[in-house]
Amino acid sequence: MNEQKVALITGANKGLGYETARQLGKQNIKVLIGARDETRGREAAEKLLAEGCDAEFILLDVGDEKTHEAAAKYVAENYGKLDILVNNAGIVLESLSGTPSDVSLETLRKTFDTNFFGVIAVTKAFLPLIKKSEGGRIVNVSSGLGSLAQNSDANCDYAAVKPLAYNSSKTALNAFTVILAHELKEANIKVNSADPGYTATDLNGNQGTKTVEQGASVITDLATLPNDGATGGYFDDEGVVPW
Template identity: 60%
Template sequence: MSEDLKGKVALITGANKGIGYEIARQLGSRGATVLIASRDIGRGEEAANQLRLNKIDARSVQLDVIAQKTIDSTVQQIESEFGKLDILVNNAGILAEGDRLPPSQVEIETLRQTYETNVFGVFAVTKALLPLLKKSRAGRIVNLSSSLGSLTQNSDPNFEFANFKFLAYNSSKTAVNAITVLLAAELKDTPIKVNATDPGFTATDINQHQGYRTVEQGAIAAVKLATLPDDGFSGGFFDENGVVPW
């Protein structure tokens, strides 16, 4: 096991499965202590146990991004055990069944539900953990976005996913991109770097495992952004091949 991240503490939301689990595995295999944040503590503990079998220092924390009490409890736990946080990966997200309708037919409740997790949840977790990230020598925030959040690509009729016009999901990822840019600008004079990443069409529960990319591939860019050097970029949107258009 590589130990280039030894001493680093990383929290990944929605990490009991899918891309989040794989990000945790890759960071942990490089020596980081990984905090498996999940709504269901039992599933989180199962995931952490599996990682520990591979000699990864994994811990489970109960964190529901739409329940402030669980966010606050997680902050207290990290403060008490580690005194800092080096890496935050905002991975948790949803695509509601009601979002598969034409945009004009989507119910307002679907929009609210999606934003509650995908936008407000990302902000709530980031805001609460920012003081601990500021205690790191080189804090990193990675927001899982999507090419479906790109206004440029959504406007292109030749875009590979031009037919995927999910009003709530796509626009929520556009909002995540905006949060990324604005937070990066605020933190530009600190060691913290904030970026968004597109994992690509990865086979996960969110698409009934129809994606053609593996979770190993989907995690590549997020792990790269989570481990950027001191002179790395901040305030960008990337996949493993480079810049993704806004």
């Protein structure tokens, strides 16, 4: 068995995924840079290699199950296990200040395809390999915008930010976290949702108030939890986020 931990991060060619890969790579974890575009993925892996991280590009389009199968086969043949899966890839297709009742069903479906169904499909493809790890970790990159508690709190800082498709896709993702964590509770596989906070990336036109280093820190922490760490939880860099 390969002693070095192996992590796969989806959507790792930029933003929070890239920074999470960098932080994990700095901990001597092999980082597989999941990206749907070969050029962007290879460039990201090369940049990380130049920084001293053991990084490798792997083609993975969250919406294309053939790439999940091929990637899982590659990981099985070359590493025999997967220790960490970071389901980071995500999209927002509507205006953050839009009116929920105006969101089209097409936008809802496309958003859920990536942010929810895609995460489940990727996780299912890699679960047999995660079960071969001595202590698997799955981090679903959610958002505070997926919290029903925060959505229903008029005093929340982001009370006015209600893009229906995005927020509800992250709420559904949180449900996946809780339910999968329950299934895996005896398997030493921890499943948690991370809320990186409002982080400057292309997702929000780089308007976020946190740096990617700050935003990715909770994802990295959940990806490297000790064996007595939490599972089935929802965390930001200050602690527990209310569901």
